[in-house]
């Protein structure tokens with residue numbers, strides 16, 4: 001019996017040692033040796049069969065076996081519990097996981113830049129609704145019923161009613177503002193506009209515009225030129241030249257399209273030796289990829305407010321004059337940063353956005 005007890009002890013200690021720190025394996029061993037039907041318990045039961053004089057000696061041995069196995073198991077179980085805790089514990093000395101700071105979207109940055117130039121000239125920012133009525137998007141602006149932009153093909157009309165549409169330009173805010181305010185004032189209107197154009201590198205069904213409007217009793221075309229010249233120089237550089245080409249918009253008379261000297265081939269950023277309008281490089285035969293060899297790029301439409309528009313909003317065209325202009329924000333950003341595709345602005349690709 002003594003030998004049997006010693007053998008059981010050795011086996012138990014070996015098994016406990018090889019159970020590692022697995023809680024399940026250790027619990028199985030506790031049941032095997034110390035459970036109600038476990039080896040040690042069974043040993044105590046066999047004691048009853050022993051002659052009375054052997055009982056105390058063997059009892060001491062079995063008790064010793066029980067406490068050896070118990071303390072070996074307890075030690076292991078405590079170790080297993082500790083290693084589980086360690087896995088959960090936070091090491092406060094480790095460097096933290098830094099959150100990536102967000103940044104302002106390049107379109108918003110461009111809007112902010114443009115607006116701040118005009119704010120410095122005394123303009124106020126005004127906004128208007130993206131869901132418009134035909135009256136503000138077209139009629140008040142002297143755009144007649146037969147104008148192509150009034151075709152459902154060229155404007156998003158809201159299905160639920162024929163009255164509402166997604167504004168196709170920011171110009172309707174001109175009429176909204178004038179109806180509620182008296183001159184003199186000068187405002188700029190940044191915002192989203194919508195056109196059902198097929199999406200490609202230079203078209204998007206949604207983009208941003210900034211509208212400008214200044215009205216008083218004595219605004220002249222030269223005021224428009226002066227304001228836009230300051231704007232172009234601040235945005236594209238001191239050396240930037242400007243030119244006005246006669247054009248047509250129903251809401252201005254006269255109207256102009258405004259170009260700036262090409263920022264790639266006629267630009268101050270190139271060393272003087274490389275500046276040569278229209279050429280990819282001075283003396284080269286290749287045409288500039290941005291202006292196509294013209295040396296000029298169009299940036300906005302403008303003009304003197306058509307007296308009919310004044311009449312439509314309740315002003316006396318004999319008493320007030322004003323200028324208006326409208327530009328595409330993405331187009332300005334594309335030119336300024338050399339972005340090849342308008343879709344990049346709207347794909348939310350962080351690799352693109354984090355460059356600005």
Ligand code: DAH
Nearest residue numbers: 169252301302303324325326
């Ligand atoms: N609304 C015009 C467009 O979307 C842009 C424009 C041109 C606005 C001339 C104006 C302007 O205020 O005077 O094409």
